[in-house]
Amino acid sequence: MMIRRLFQRMCNAATAVTLAVLVCGAVLTLAIGAAALLGYPPLRVAVLWLHGAAGSWYALSSSCADACPLLLTGLAAGVAFRAGVLNIGAQGQFLMGALVAVALSTRMMICHQPVLVIPLALIGGALAGGMWGLIAQYLERYRSVPVVLSTILLNFVALYLAEAALQGPLQAVGTAAAQSPEIAGKYWLPLFVAYTDFHIGIILALVLAVLLWVLQERTVFGFESQVVGLNPGTAKAMRMPVTWRQFQIMFISGGCAGLGGAIQVLGQVHFMTAHMGNYGYAGIAVALLGRLNPLGIIFSAGFFGFLDTGAFRVEESSLALPHDMANVIKAVVILVMLVLAGISLRRSRRVGNPGSSAPTETPSA
């Protein structure tokens, strides 16, 4: 019986994904149509876009590598929102993770065996992100500062902390810029397909997503954190350890984001600046598009990565689509996707609830 229900659930997820993919295609065409209005040949933009994002093994690998940090920050937001912990601080946690990972693989090396350095850097990054998140949770619990507020503020603290470190102890030799030395090649995350961007961080992130899905949907811990998120009053009356669960969830959430930062520096960019992209903020959109479901987030992160990489290739191509234009198209696509997701969500809710007091306890950012 349980297997059948599991299967049903997977089917539901699958149809949702198919639908999403279909819609993506339609929407991409639409957005590129908009490009046409501005004087760019739409068909060529579309072809270049698709080709740049998925036209070759290499293109596919760079889409995936770009999706990888988004997947992790998306998981960070998704796990937290589902438990009612409004962690908007994935950006800061991501930076802290990256900072610690860079430190552990360049200036603060304990040993020189890659087998030890890489895991240490990854774990260190995850721990740093988790701890950074716990600060916010501590402030909410014991100093009545809402998590939404403190996580946003801590993003800036993390940003300037990273800049200070990158201009101080972690600065590369022979430069005035705030950037770290390059990580030695032997400490890079190994590739599982040579001459591409397929590094094992991607596999790690996917495994983590599946594990989180199991944790959320199948375990007592996941059930409790969901109840805590939907109705803290009932959770308390049922003697659930509300505060403890919130701290745990925040640690897991921050840990995901921190791991994302660590994987990004070790697997993709191999050195660090304080401006490594807005993966943390984009993660919130990724999580919402994935309906806070870790498996859904895999696909929404992949979609974002695909868009990003494709846009980059169109910019680089002979067409020389301006960077801003590519960003506009990306933004339109994401906006339309979110609206569509919102409509389908509303429809499913309307079917579910005849009463006037329909529960609208979906956490939102």
Next chain:
Amino acid sequence: MATPPLALKLTGIRKIFNGIAALDNVSLDVAAGSVHGILGENGAGKTTLMNIIAGLIRPDSGSMEVMGTSLPAGGVRASRARGIGMVHQHFKLVDNQSVLDNIVLAVSKSLWSRRPQTVLRDIEHWCHELKWTVDLQTPVGELGVGQQQRVEIIKALCGGGRILILDEPTAALTPAEVDELALAVAGLAKAGMTVLFISHKLHEVTQMCQVISILRRGKLVYSGGVADLSVEQIAEKMVGAKVDVPRLVQAQGNTKSHALLELESVDYRISKRTPLILKQIHLRVHPGEILGIAGVDGNGQSELAAVISGAVIATAGRIMRSGAANADAPAGSAYIPEDRHKEALVLALPIVANLLLRKYRQRPFVRWGFCRFGQWRGHATNLVRKYDIRCRDVDDAVGTLSGGNQQKVVLARELSDLPELILAVNPTRGLDVGATAFVLRQLLDARTRGAGVLLIHGDLDELLSVSDRVAVMSGGKLLETPWPHSTPEQIGRMMLGGA
């Protein structure tokens, strides 16, 4: 005699939810200037019908007329412009804003036309008309329920409401406040308003309304003068079969045996600077008895329940369970809280999950930290059958159920394990006759098998009909009454602070 003009005329209203007809071909005439009672069980369609009139829900078919001209369906603004004002059962007020701001917010037509002065004049006019005093500067959250309701009514009137819909207005009121509301409703009718009064408390409806309409399972089964039917006939039409309100056969205080729950000199205050809310509470609950605690709302009952359930910590005194000091409720005790939406249910989760909220950590519902959903469903399906919870599927969200069925979910979860001690706070609030009887019968059954029940209840009639002993909360103090050797009137006087 000329027939009075119709304020509201509904024809053939039909609404389907999930394939079930919530309203089936309902036609209703409401005379202008009348107080019209709408009666029905939970889930009979009363609120749905009112929401349709107020424009919150669009009916699948049917037409509406206000004062002889047709009213387009599904538009809140249209309904409001035609003078329909709704006072919802769960108030739609902004707690941290003042009374005046709340009313101005509701009345303003747009962001740019906020006119506190004109609104103020309206408010004063209506307060005068209804002989109410309302402090306009107090934040709404600091007002009692009765006062908040007045704010809602004034809000509807200032918004141009000429046909007022009061959805379960008495559910949260004390007896004295109900009487005041009755006066106000009569005053409104005299001032030319039409009032639609929704309730399932029969005596209130018979007292306040001239005309009643009765809904049963989405169908209109009666519409006519209230005097033409006896109370029993009305109840029968609502439920469809004769109901017997459960009643204790013989009261028997079992004070000799050991106490399941004992409070010794319990004090409670929110902080050092606030006055005591509970003063020197002593009470004992023994096996096989129902100890009823009566009182006018706001005399410390909620706090007493919170202290006993462990939601807050007593400032002084001792709470003992089965003789052992223990702040936490042990496994053998059940809690039916006052507000099931806040403390007992998770509306967005399925019935299964809600039924398992106490036991999900126990075998066989968990293995190695993993939930065994197969076992959950089996358990839930049993409970749904045993407690007659009406639902399509155990995977439906609890929020889709009617109030009575939601309460059955709580009861099924809390009582199915045969707890020794039951703490129930207003367990029948907002429930219809059938569901009320069901809840009270469950409590009586628990008592018969030897459980101790502490029943804190605002409805004195129900409380007296099932309690072995009765105590009264008044001003934070708990006074034992000689019940059953006293009259309800004497207890009523004690509730108001007299001896």
